[in-house]
Every structure is written in C-alpha cells, then in structure tokens.
Amino acid sequence: SAVISQKPSRDICQRGTSLTIQCQVDSQVTMMFWYRQQPGQSLTLIATANQGSEATYESGFVIDKFPISRPNLTFSTLTVSNMSPEDSSIYLCSVPGQGYEQYFGPGTRLTVT
Amino acid sequence: EDKVVQSPLSLVVHEGDTVTLNCSYEVTNFRSLLWYKQEKKAPTFLFMLTSSGIEKKSGRLSSILDKKELFSILNITATQTGDSAVYLCAVETGTASKLTFGTGTRLQVTL
Numbered sequence: 001s002a003v004i005s006q007k008p009s010r011d012i013c014q015r016g017t018s019l020t021i022q023c024q025v026d027s028q029v030t031m032m033f034w035y036r037q038q039p040g041q042s043l044t045l046i047a048t049a050n051q052g053s054e055a056t057y058e059s060g061f062v063i064d065k066f067p068i069s070r071p072n073l074t075f076s077t078l079t080v081s082n083m084s085p086e087d088s089s090i091y092l093c094s095v096p097g098q099g100y101e102q103y104f105g106p107g108t109r110l111t112v113t
Numbered sequence: 114e115d116k117v118v119q120s121p122l123s124l125v126v127h128e129g130d131t132v133t134l135n136c137s138y139e140v141t142n143f144r145s146l147l148w149y150k151q152e153k154k155a156p157t158f159l160f161m162l163t164s165s166g167i168e169k170k171s172g173r174l175s176s177i178l179d180k181k182e183l184f185s186i187l188n189i190t191a192t193q194t195g196d197s198a199v200y201l202c203a204v205e206t207g208t209a210s211k212l213t214f215g216t217g218t219r220l221q222v223t224l
Contacts, residue, residue, distance in 0.1 A: 001158070031209070031210060033210075033212075041216070042201065042214040042215060042216045042217050043156070043201070043203075043212075043214040044214070045211060045212065045213075048209055048211070056209070090154050092154070092155065092156075094212075096210050097158075099161060100144070100145065100161070100205065100210055101145075101147060101158050101161040102147070102158070102205075102210065102212060103158055104149075104155045104156050104157075104158075105155060106154060106155045107153075107154030107155050109154060
C-alpha cells in the first residue's frame, strides 16, 4: 500500500482565516480523495482531485470554500477557507490501492475557535 | 441517495468474546464493500469484498458479503483490548471509486 503523509497533523485556527492541508504520497496516483469527519460523525467525501483537471466536488461542497490543488501525481492540497467553528473536523486524504481499495493518510485535526 | 447503515452503534464486550458487526446498504452502481478500523484519526483498511458468499479472513477477523440481501458482516473472534476501535463500513460506487461510509460501530473490549 502507498505511504501517505499529511501536514499539519493538527491546528487550532481563528474563525475567518484559512488553512491549507497538504497530502503527499510516495507513489504516483491518478486520483486522490479528500474527506471530512465532523465530531461524532462518519467520513464524508468532499472532492476527488485529478491531476491536470479541476477537482470534482460532492453535493454540499463548493470550490470557493474548499479549493483544491493537484500540481502532480504525488501531491495535493485542500484549503479550508473563511473558517467557522462548524469546520472543526478531521480532514483526510486517501488514494486507491492496486485493488481499488482506498488507503488513508494520518489526518489533520482542525479546531476553529 | 446512497445509504450505508451499521449496527449496533456501539458495543461493549469482555476480552475473549466473539462479536458480529453488521452493515447494510442501498446504493446504485455497487462495486465493492470495504471495512476499516479507526482508532485515532486514520482509518486502517481491513477487507474489500466484491463477491457474495466468499469469506475474507485475516487472523481473528473475517467478513462476508451478501449481494442479494445487501449486507455484510464483520466477525471478530477471541476479542482483545487492542480491538477497541470504531469499525467503519464503506461502499464503493460508480466509476470514480467514490466511497459512502456508514456511521460506524464503536467497539470497546474490556478486561
């Protein structure tokens, strides 16, 4: 399985600010996925990041709030913009394995005050 | 709308017990069902199931899928305190490997 790293591991931010989360994979992958897990909830897909094209966002998520970059096949960033306390969550990136199972990065725990 | 439901929501057992976790789904364009273990932040992959009736096994954990009745079970035998975690079921749909997750079962194994 791929080795995935995320930065930062955790952060505490003030409302109205933005945070960019980085996801790095040790191998080239076509698709990368960004998920959110709000406190006590399960994982929800935010968007699919494809290299060389615009990200595909799920219902309820918009590019202005969660802009995504995918400059190459091993790296992606997710920005959480104009944050509010409701954005306090764990943010996870994932990549598909050889059998199309998905592997997750270690996650970023965001607290917005 | 795709839906994945897990039961029970939480479970407390004694070390050595056997547990069965349930996952039912209603989705369009089913591709596979996956089980994950989440202890802190990152879910750890356990199994991927695509065919009915074929048991996947790894140590004390096993899982099976019923595509006719649209459910899967995850069994853990001889539970240990290290099995304490949230177990997540997810269904992969469509051609873009999209995963829809259930709410999870929180398992606590006590001494």
